[in-house]
Each structure stands twice: as C-alpha cells, then as structure tokens.
Amino acid sequence: MPPFLTMFDADDHLEGPKVLFVGWPESSHTHSWINLLQNSGINARLFALPSAVPPDSWRVRTYVTINTPGATDSVFRKLTIAPPAPAPPWPLERLLAETIRAWQPDVVHTLGLDSASYLMDMARAAQPDIVEIGRWVVQVRGGPDLALHQHDPDHRRRIESVFAHCDHLIADNSINYQDAIKLGLEPHKIDSPGLGIVSGPGGLDVAAMRATWSLLPSQRPRTILWPKTYETISSKALPVFEALRLAWDRIAPVKIEMLWLVQSDVKTWFDKSMPDHIKASCNIHGRLDREEVLSMLPNARVMLAPSLTDGIPNSMMEAMALGAFPIVSPLDTITPVVKNEENVLFARNLYPEEITEAIVRAMQDDALVDAAAERNVTLVEKLADRTRIRSKVIAYYTELAAMQRPAAGLTVASLEVGPPPNTSAEKVLCGMCGRVEMDPTDQVVDIGVLIKRWSDHGVVFSPETINEYNTKKIGPIRLFECPSCGFGQFRPIVVGNADFYAAIGRVDYYTGSKWEFERSIELIQMRSAGSVIDVGCGSGFFLDHLRKAMPSVGAMGIEINAAAAAAARSRGHRVEILDWVNEDFSIADLPKADVVVCHQVLEHIKNPLRLLQAIRFMLTENGIAIISTPNATGLVAAYPDALTEQPPHHVTKWSDRVFRAALPRVGLSPTAIEHEPLPNYLFGGYLPVVWKANGWPAQFGQAAARVANLPDGGVDWFTKVLQSSGTRYVHGVGGHTVLVTARAVG
Known part of the structure; x- marks a missing residue:
C-alpha cells in the first residue's frame, strides 16, 4: 500500500x-x-x-x-x-x-x-x-x-x-x-443469494416508533407535514402549492410544516403563489436530519408526499409507523404495497385537483385516518420491521463471505447454496416472495425409505441411483414453509436424476391426457396464437394434443432429459435441450413464442425462480405464459406421505399465493388462476377426503346413504355412479392442479 x-x-x-x-x-x-x-x-x-x-x-x-x-x-x-x-x-x-x-x-x-x-x-x-x-x-x-x-x-x-x-x-x-x-x-x-425487496435504510424499529404516540390522527393538532418541499426530477412542488391554495377554505384552520424548503426558485413560488393568510399558517424549515423529522410525525395528522418517481418511500413507511396519514402518488412501486382509502390516499404529483381532494378528505374524514393508523402499524411491521431485516442482512453478508472464502468455514442457509443443515433451527429465506424466513415443519423424510417404497411399487433403479439417494450420505430432509406466501421446500434440496425419472416412467406413472392440457389448448385457441413452446415437454404428450387440435401452429418443446427429448422427436416434434438444473443457458439465446406452457415442472427443480425468469424472456410482445403445478392447498394436502409429493420427485410446494408472490419478481403478472375439477382417475383417492370434510358433493351422497342405509356415508355408491355414467370431472371439487395464466410486464 x-x-x-x-x-x-x-x-x-x-x-x-x-x-x-x-x-x-x-x-x-x-x-x-x-x-x-x-x-x-x-x-x-x-x-x-x-x-x-x-x-x-x-x-x-x-x-x-x-x-x-x-x-x-x-x-x-x-x-x-x-x-x-x-x-x-x-x-x-x-x-x-x-x-x-x-x-x-x-x-x-x-x-x-x-x-x-x-x-x-x-x-x-x-x-x-x-x-x-x-x-x-x-x-x-x-x-x-x-x-x-x-x-x-x-x-x-x-x-x-x-x-x-x-x-x-x-x-x-x-x-x-x-x-x-x-x-x-x-x-x-x-x-443467489438474495434479500428480496428490502427498505433502503434497512427497515424501521416499528415497536419503538409505535411507543412514541398515543393520539390517533383525529385527536392530534391539525397539522400537515410536507417532508419534501423541493423541486427535483422525482417530485414537483408547484402543483402542491396550488393544491393547498385550492383546498384551504375547506381545511382551515391547519398548520403546514414545510421541510427542506431551501431552493431559491421554490421559495419564490411560495412567496408569489400563496396568499398571506395561508403563509401565516406555514412553518418553513431548512435541511432537517432524520431524527428531527421523526420527532414531528407523531404530532401530524397528515404526511403529504406526492412524487413522480420513487421506490417504496421511507417517508411513507415512517408516517405509517408514527400514525400520520400518508398522501402519496399511485406509482407502480407503491400500489402493490398499500391500498387507496385503506392505508393511504393516492394523488398524482402533476394534478393539483387530485392533491386537493386528497388533502380535503384526509383533513375531514376522522374515521378514515384513525382506522388507517391502526392497520398501518401492522402493515409496516410486516413490510419493514428492522429486527427481521437485520437478521436477513447479517445472514446475507455471512453467506457472501462464505462464497468469497469457503475455506474459512463461514456458512449460512440459502435457497440456492447448499445443501445446508436441516435442523429446525435452520434459517431459510423464502425464495419466492423473498421477504421472510421460512418456518420448519414437522414433516421430515428419509430418502432411503422413499426409494425403497418406490422399489416396492415395482420401480427398478440402477445401483448408482440407489447409492446416490442414501440416507447416510444425505441425512434427514425437512419441509420448510413460508408464513407469508405459503411456498414449501424440502431441504436439503434433493432432486431426481435422469435414471430416477426413467425408472418411474417405465411403470406407467405418467398419463398422456390431462385437464391442464385441454385447458391450455382452449386458451391458445382463444388467442389464435401462432407459436407455442412447451417447457418440460417430456416425451411430447402435450405437443401431441396440440398438433391434433391446431395442426398449423408452430410448436416446439424444451426438455432437460435427453432420452425424453429423443422420444418426443421420434413422434415428429421439434425439441431443444435446456439444462435448467445447472442453469447452463443464456437468457439472450432462448427462443420466443406467443404462448409458453410449462406443465408440472416447477415442483421438481432446485431453482424454479430461474426457470420462471427464462419463461418470461421466451414470450413475444403480448405473449402469455401458462403454468401448472400440483395445488398444495387443495386435496393433495390430504396425502403428504404420497411418494409423488416428496423428494426426490417433488421438492417444492405451490399454490395461488405462491404464484402471486413469485411471478411479479420475474416480470410476470398473473391474469387468471384456475383449479382443475376432480378428474375420474382421482375419484377413488379424493372423494373419501371430501366426504370426511363434509364438502360438496358429500351432502348429496350422505342423504342417499341415509335413505338407502348405505355404508361409508354413500361415498362408494356415489363413486360407482360417477364411473358408470362416464363422468370425467366433478366440478366444484378441486382436483390435483392449479393452472396460472400470466403476461409479461415491463
């Protein structure tokens, strides 16, 4: 040096x-x-x-x-x-x-x-x-x-x-x-690793801030705090001056605390545009540090901060924690976090009339601002509690240091770096919503026992596969669940290899006709799509159905397994290999299509977010993605011990909430979420669960059972009636699958 x-x-x-x-x-x-x-x-x-x-x-x-x-x-x-x-x-x-x-x-x-x-x-x-x-x-x-x-x-x-x-x-x-x-x-x-969405200052000490105030907004002095009284590329002051002037007769008496009013041109606008009686009620402040601003918020009824661009404003979060009612702009970064007329009032920065009406409403509607004060503390604690963020940040840096100098033995749990320990004390950040630590569940599986159960069902594995899935080598595997979005993941992450899937495929495990195939083709036909990519096409079953329904559509498959890809090609389909396990591909090199379908793939892989990102970039302009997985909150949950729902077959668990949390993180916006009706091949397994829960159509069968003195509440009789009548689906009863349609955003 x-x-x-x-x-x-x-x-x-x-x-x-x-x-x-x-x-x-x-x-x-x-x-x-x-x-x-x-x-x-x-x-x-x-x-x-x-x-x-x-x-x-x-x-x-x-x-x-x-x-x-x-x-x-x-x-x-x-x-x-x-x-x-x-x-x-x-x-x-x-x-x-x-x-x-x-x-x-x-x-x-x-x-x-x-x-x-x-x-x-x-x-x-x-x-x-x-x-x-x-x-x-x-x-x-x-x-x-x-x-x-x-x-x-x-x-x-x-x-x-x-x-x-x-x-x-x-x-x-x-x-x-x-x-x-x-x-x-x-x-x-x-x-890899990630912190998700995290406040720039590292969150707020919400409990300490809540302890600083006891008066609800309606009980406080009639004060509006404007923390950014300046003119920048991201916020404009002149429309706010005009809004205050227009609102004055309906909100007076009121005090306006104008912070950071230091620019000469903004001072001139204030002097020239504001009548003297309004100026008399305005307190002008220069540069204030954060602690001074925080000391003023518990005495304010309203925090006024319209802007042209922003992240998730710290001023809004601080106001929420300190009981002041926020008026902010409906930016794309803000609207997913707070709700208009529930947590805040929205007003666009360049529209004085909108700001006027928001100010008047906030100063007149006591019920609105008081109800928001209580719910906003709960919301900001969920979004930006500093104690929770601190633990995530410390783990994040520790993991990065371990990646930089692995020999030093610095380790911390991560979604992608592993496998980590799987004790109930492990800290795992949710990889889908990226917000909170996942909770360990009581479900712990033994990989050696699961492989033996597959073998007992007639599946023949190679000696290499049996050796790979060895309990002594892997240890116990625990299911973790996210308390925020519901995402589930078995850890350590142990996915099926090519021999595993080839072996279980030889015992007629897969079915060539599925509800999600039929529904996807309906959606593709409705859009008159010219091109389709099937991600995880396997041996080409969906592509077979699509070709029959839409012979002229340009379709291709993407598959990770070379043997499956060869089988699909033998049926006349165009198929490319993509290694989404090792992420050995470039986003820029991916093909594009009007519709990208991905059926029953995400639950099998280690890094599903990476595959979702790839799907997003395969879409043409105005294209849509159609994605399906087992619905972990549906009837599948009644059989947690099912071989197909555990490693190395399924390693993650999905539901409506998970998709709503994960898709926006990769630039996809869900437009519809549908659930498979109960198909005939699942009548025998799922209808007894429905009967036990007394859901539809159990009441019908139970009524018949009482009249005819049928055993088991009439479930066997009802199942036979459905089968003999050729019924394919029972609607109103969720089946195995959740299907999401999404479009690209941004």
Missing part, C-alpha cells in the same frame, strides 16, 4: 466477514443501513464519497476522501486522499482500488448507482486485479436512481456496465428488479 495512505489498526471481530461500503457519508440511509451490522460479528467500513465527513458520534471506520480544514486521522477516520505534491493527484477510483487491495474485504457494497456503483465499476476497469477481491453488491435506491436514469443515454450506458460486472443486486421494489433484468442483469444476481 502507498505509504501516504494509512490504515486502521484492527477490526473489531477477528476473522469475521469484512464488508466495505461505498456511499455518501452524510446520508441517513447510509448510516441506518450500516448500523444494521452493529454487534453482529461482521466488520463494516465505509469508503466515503467526497462530500463530507461523518459526525464523530457515528463510530464506523470510514475512509475520508475530502480534505476539510482540521481533518486528521483518528480511531474511526482515515484520510484517503491524493498523494502530496509534487506527485500527480490520484483519481478517486484509484484510491478505492488501493483501499480494497489493502483491506481485502469479502464484500464490497455500493450504496446507489450514482455515484457509488459508477465509481466501483471504474475502479475495477482501471485496476482489474481487484475484481477477484470481494463479492460486489449493488444496492439500487428508489427515486431516479434507476427508474429515471435508465432513460438518459449516458446513465444507461453506465448502468448497463454496472449490471454486467457486479455480482449481486439489492432493490427496494420489484420494478427496479424487473428493469435491471431488462438492462442486462443476469437474474441469478438477484436471488
């Missing part, structure tokens, strides 16, 4: 993971995120962008890159500036590269695209040897960071370069993830 650059004496946690952050040193978001790691065993340092020196009270080791008067080295601050004259000055990217070389962090985390990530990309380009030092995590913030800057040619070029070179991405809303993928980010950088 150059002699003019001094280093810190030591880290707090010897051998603990090392994370170097790059960001604005005065930002409350920077401080709040890094503070998540206090007393965690993780060593955190900040390479400060050249804007300020953090306050002395913030005791995080910081490389200071601005030479302010009186600045000196200390325990928590090191001057990292250009070499003394007459040497030529070093660019900032060189200073960052030297810092990375000297400390050898396991993770380099850049806070925001502009300027932190741009700087890191420049440093790697100029000093290529640092590419191998540390996993590079990019954190995209809300507002213009990605949403608007991607439309500027210069910014777009730099953003695409960042996404091409970084290792991982974190964002505070799903739209940013979708945009990042469109700009070339490889999807595995989001979830």
Whole structure:
C-alpha cells in the first residue's frame, strides 16, 4: 500500500466477514443501513464519497476522501486522499482500488448507482486485479436512481456496465428488479443469494416508533407535514402549492410544516403563489436530519408526499409507523404495497385537483385516518420491521463471505447454496416472495425409505441411483414453509436424476391426457396464437394434443432429459435441450413464442425462480405464459406421505399465493388462476377426503346413504355412479392442479 495512505489498526471481530461500503457519508440511509451490522460479528467500513465527513458520534471506520480544514486521522477516520505534491493527484477510483487491495474485504457494497456503483465499476476497469477481491453488491435506491436514469443515454450506458460486472443486486421494489433484468442483469444476481425487496435504510424499529404516540390522527393538532418541499426530477412542488391554495377554505384552520424548503426558485413560488393568510399558517424549515423529522410525525395528522418517481418511500413507511396519514402518488412501486382509502390516499404529483381532494378528505374524514393508523402499524411491521431485516442482512453478508472464502468455514442457509443443515433451527429465506424466513415443519423424510417404497411399487433403479439417494450420505430432509406466501421446500434440496425419472416412467406413472392440457389448448385457441413452446415437454404428450387440435401452429418443446427429448422427436416434434438444473443457458439465446406452457415442472427443480425468469424472456410482445403445478392447498394436502409429493420427485410446494408472490419478481403478472375439477382417475383417492370434510358433493351422497342405509356415508355408491355414467370431472371439487395464466410486464 502507498505509504501516504494509512490504515486502521484492527477490526473489531477477528476473522469475521469484512464488508466495505461505498456511499455518501452524510446520508441517513447510509448510516441506518450500516448500523444494521452493529454487534453482529461482521466488520463494516465505509469508503466515503467526497462530500463530507461523518459526525464523530457515528463510530464506523470510514475512509475520508475530502480534505476539510482540521481533518486528521483518528480511531474511526482515515484520510484517503491524493498523494502530496509534487506527485500527480490520484483519481478517486484509484484510491478505492488501493483501499480494497489493502483491506481485502469479502464484500464490497455500493450504496446507489450514482455515484457509488459508477465509481466501483471504474475502479475495477482501471485496476482489474481487484475484481477477484470481494463479492460486489449493488444496492439500487428508489427515486431516479434507476427508474429515471435508465432513460438518459449516458446513465444507461453506465448502468448497463454496472449490471454486467457486479455480482449481486439489492432493490427496494420489484420494478427496479424487473428493469435491471431488462438492462442486462443476469437474474441469478438477484436471488443467489438474495434479500428480496428490502427498505433502503434497512427497515424501521416499528415497536419503538409505535411507543412514541398515543393520539390517533383525529385527536392530534391539525397539522400537515410536507417532508419534501423541493423541486427535483422525482417530485414537483408547484402543483402542491396550488393544491393547498385550492383546498384551504375547506381545511382551515391547519398548520403546514414545510421541510427542506431551501431552493431559491421554490421559495419564490411560495412567496408569489400563496396568499398571506395561508403563509401565516406555514412553518418553513431548512435541511432537517432524520431524527428531527421523526420527532414531528407523531404530532401530524397528515404526511403529504406526492412524487413522480420513487421506490417504496421511507417517508411513507415512517408516517405509517408514527400514525400520520400518508398522501402519496399511485406509482407502480407503491400500489402493490398499500391500498387507496385503506392505508393511504393516492394523488398524482402533476394534478393539483387530485392533491386537493386528497388533502380535503384526509383533513375531514376522522374515521378514515384513525382506522388507517391502526392497520398501518401492522402493515409496516410486516413490510419493514428492522429486527427481521437485520437478521436477513447479517445472514446475507455471512453467506457472501462464505462464497468469497469457503475455506474459512463461514456458512449460512440459502435457497440456492447448499445443501445446508436441516435442523429446525435452520434459517431459510423464502425464495419466492423473498421477504421472510421460512418456518420448519414437522414433516421430515428419509430418502432411503422413499426409494425403497418406490422399489416396492415395482420401480427398478440402477445401483448408482440407489447409492446416490442414501440416507447416510444425505441425512434427514425437512419441509420448510413460508408464513407469508405459503411456498414449501424440502431441504436439503434433493432432486431426481435422469435414471430416477426413467425408472418411474417405465411403470406407467405418467398419463398422456390431462385437464391442464385441454385447458391450455382452449386458451391458445382463444388467442389464435401462432407459436407455442412447451417447457418440460417430456416425451411430447402435450405437443401431441396440440398438433391434433391446431395442426398449423408452430410448436416446439424444451426438455432437460435427453432420452425424453429423443422420444418426443421420434413422434415428429421439434425439441431443444435446456439444462435448467445447472442453469447452463443464456437468457439472450432462448427462443420466443406467443404462448409458453410449462406443465408440472416447477415442483421438481432446485431453482424454479430461474426457470420462471427464462419463461418470461421466451414470450413475444403480448405473449402469455401458462403454468401448472400440483395445488398444495387443495386435496393433495390430504396425502403428504404420497411418494409423488416428496423428494426426490417433488421438492417444492405451490399454490395461488405462491404464484402471486413469485411471478411479479420475474416480470410476470398473473391474469387468471384456475383449479382443475376432480378428474375420474382421482375419484377413488379424493372423494373419501371430501366426504370426511363434509364438502360438496358429500351432502348429496350422505342423504342417499341415509335413505338407502348405505355404508361409508354413500361415498362408494356415489363413486360407482360417477364411473358408470362416464363422468370425467366433478366440478366444484378441486382436483390435483392449479393452472396460472400470466403476461409479461415491463
């Protein structure tokens, strides 16, 4: 290291993971995120962008890159500036590269695209040897960071370069993830491992914030807090001034707290547009730190923050936690999180009349704002509780450090990196909603016992397969479930190999005709689709049905198993091989079609989110995906011990809620969710379950049983009646399958 650059004496946690952050040193978001790691065993340092020196009270080791008067080295601050004259000055990217070389962090985390990530990309380009030092995590913030800057040619070029070179991405809303993928980010950088959607400052201490207030909004002073009284690319002040003027006669008396009113042009607009009697009720504030703003919210009835672009606004979440009623704009990042007239009121930033009506409603409707105050605390606790986020973030960095230096023995549970332990104490982040830790269930299976049960049913496995699925080698396998979306996953993840599926296929396990085939063809015909891709086409059963129904449609299959693909080709179908287990494919090389179907595949594979991402990119403009899996919340749940519902056959569990959570994360929006009616080949297995639950049509059969004195409540009699009449389906009784139709968004 150059002699003019001094280093810190030591880290707090010897051998603990090392994370170097790059960001604005005065930002409350920077401080709040890094503070998540206090007393965690993780060593955190900040390479400060050249804007300020953090306050002395913030005791995080910081490389200071601005030479302010009186600045000196200390325990928590090191001057990292250009070499003394007459040497030529070093660019900032060189200073960052030297810092990375000297400390050898396991993770380099850049806070925001502009300027932190741009700087890191420049440093790697100029000093290529640092590419191998540390996993590079990019954190995209809300507002213009990605949403608007991607439309500027210069910014777009730099953003695409960042996404091409970084290792991982974190964002505070799903739209940013979708945009990042469109700009070339490889999807595995989001979830291998991933944090899902996470607040930029790292969440809120909701319990502590709730303890600071007791008055409901209607009982508080008639105060509106406007935290962003300024003019930027992401929010406009003039329409809000006009809205306040239009609303005044209907909301007075009221006090308006205008924060960050420091721009000269905005001050001029305020002076010229506002009548004196309104000005008299406005308190003007300059730059306030976060703690000052938080102290004002418990005394406000309304928090006013319309905007043109944003992530999931921290100001909205803070207002919700502190009982102030939010007025925000119906942005794509906000509408999935809160509901109009339940949690907030929506008003678009450029429409003064909409803002006017929202202000009037919020100031007049006591029942609305009081009911929202109670439910908003519950909602924000679910979305952004800091304690929960802290545990996820610590596990995330620990896992990244383990990937960087596996020999050090740093391990943590992950959806994709494993197999991990499977004790009930294991922490597993849900891979579908990406929000919460999955809960261990009581269902634990023995893989050796399951293979023997298959053998007892006449399946003949090779000695290699029997050896692979060995209990001593794998250990017990536990089912985990997500309390938020319901996704289920057996861990460690043990999927079937080619011999396993070839063996069970030889005993007529698969049926060539299924409800989801018929329904998919109906949907394809309704759209007059010209091209179809069948993902996981197997031996070509669905393609057979499609060719018969629509001979002129351009259809092809995609399959992972070479033998199955060969069988489909022998039936005259075009089939390509795609290795979605090892993810040995490029999104850019995938074929495209008007309709992509994927029947009964996701539940078999280790990383279903990756396959869903591939399906999204196979769709032509206005194309649709048709996806089916077993419905884990339907009658399938009555037979948890069924061989087909356990590893190595099925390793994940799906339902309506899971699809609603997972599909938006890959750029798909569900347009319909349907459930298979009970098919005739399942009458014998499922109707007794229906009878036990006293559901339809049990009441009919039970009535007949009482009249004719039939045994078993009439279920056997009713089953025979259905079979003898040639009934194919019993509608109103859910069968085996859930089928989702989805379109691409973004």
